[in-house]
Amino acid sequence: MNRFVGLLTGILLVAMLTGVPAAAKVTLTFMHWEPAEFGMEESIARFEKANPDIDVEIVTAGAGEINEKLLARLAGGLPVDVFYVHADQFLTYQRQGLLLDITDFIKNDPMLGRPDYFLPLEQRRSTVNGRWYAIGSCWVIVATYYDPQAVEEAGLRIPSLTASSYWTWKQFADMAVKLTRRKPDGTIERYGVTIPLWYVPVSSFLASNRAGFLSPDGTKCILDQPEAIEVLNALGQLQSTLKASRWGWPRDLYDGTAAISIDGTWATSFAFANTGFPFRVAPLPVFKVPATHAQAHYHAIYAKTKYPKEAFRLLKFLTSEDYQVDKVRRGVWLPSIRPLITKLDELEDRNLMPRGYLREMVFYLERAGFTVQEPPGFGEAMAPFWDNVGSIWSGEKDAKQLMDAIVPTINALLKSKRGE
CATH class of the missing domain: 3.40.190.10 (Periplasmic binding protein-like II)
Structure with missing residues (x-):
């Protein structure tokens, strides 16, 4: 009896090791317009390393042509899971049903769901009737x-x-x-x-x-x-x-x-x-x-993506300290998240910006900033x-x-x- 059990166990182990395929990777298509010097490929490589079950195919289009190319891809059945959205296109895309409602993802996320994670302006620009359809990339004023x-x-x-x-x-x-x-x-x-x-x-x-x-x-x-x-x-x-x-x-x-x-x-x-x-x-x-x-482009998920959970993981990365920090140091962006705002002085590049620049700009953003959702x-x-x-x-x-x-x-x- 013991020999039979041992033989059966051995057979099962061999079957597990050789006969059951590993879980297939998910491939997400991400469309953006950043120039090469902004380090998008390096950022995505860090995301893929931290998420080994996801590959990201990067599609680049110029800022002036991304709307046309995005809509052409979607009309042709080509996948686009996560993409940049111009500030003045947000409501248009939302009303056309192109943007995934990510409200529940945000509420259930231990990082993005914290009430103090985003500046208050974020909810005003990224929600429609109280529902989230994208997340702003940063702030510029x-x-x-x-x-x-x-x-x-x-x-x-x-x-x-x-x-x-x-x-x-x-x-x-x-x-x-x-x-x-x-x-x-x-x-x-x-x-x-x-x-x-x-x-x-x-x-x-x-x-x-x-x-x-x-x-x-x-x-x-x-x-x-x-x-x-x-x-x-x-x-x-x-x-x-x-x-x-x-x-x-x-x-x-x-x-x-x-x-x-x-x-x-x-x-x-x-x-x-x-x-x-x-x-x-x-x-x-x-x-x-x-x-x-105050405005900037959005990051959004296509409403008909086959991989909403994985796409949200990429969206979350694009909202993280890891992703935003380099752009803030370059002086291109102001941060949209509280964790970076607590580190502004140490992020300043003294060869580029005057002392106190980031802290004072964020103060001005919070004091005087307003955001607009432009209609279709x-x-x-x-x-x-x-x-x-x-x-x-x-x-x-x-x-x-x-x-x-x-x-x-x-x-x-x-x-x-x-x-x-």
Whole structure:
């Protein structure tokens, strides 16, 4: 009997070792737009090492073409499990049913489910009717960059990001005039300020005056309201009447063609890396309340993925300290998670950013940051504004005159995009 049991046990062991195949690996397809120098392949390699049951196939598309390529892949039946989503496409994809509801995954996760893991703004940008459909990659905000030497030589002072009160638009405009420097023939050799007048900076100024591009429910353009008109005219007058501003970006400080420049926090890396330029940062000027448009791309899971649990593990990695830390050190991102916020001083690259930069930027984000979920068709509906707003910047038209003419067209386009 004992010999029989032993023989049977031996047979079973051989069967277990040779006859039962190992569990097959799951292959996830991940689509993103990061350039090679951002180290995405190295990051994914770390994820695969920590998750040996998952292989990740990386598909890269340019930031300007990822929407088209993603939709083409999905329409053609090609797998995409986890992917980048532009901030202004989040609601569009959610309403099209492309994004997996990850609420239960987050609630049941011991890390992401902690109430203090994310900044409060995260839930506002990543949920619809209280349900999570993606997670923001990080935060980027708009701030004021300036040349401290130019400001000091003019005998001026700019408030810090942590000041108890910020500067007003009038104080900002007066300083821009004083910092504008002309050659003997009257031509401008250094502008007081350069501002890239695209959606996010303009949105920040509008919010500071308790205005915006759209009504709170996202159904109506409100650029014809008095608060918005005031902001648009102020931006135009700074350029056309005061002649203290032009379109530009923070690299103008390094080139000496501007004393102040307004842009997103990504400029810390893209404008000043390897320059050694001693820039400083400050809050945006205030109309009524401090405001800076906080946004970034999302990470999301395809609603019809075959591997939701494994895809969430990748999504969780893309929200982790391990993944975010290098981008924060580079000055490209501000962290979106509390564990990194407790380590800001040690993450600063002193060759790139001034002392206290990360801590002060996060303070400003929490104090003045706001986020917007743009409705489907927002970009197309706003085309009449961007096609014509140059006439305000140049002083050819008053903002009220132009907005009264084009806002009805924008509202008709928004209504059409809603299928009404």
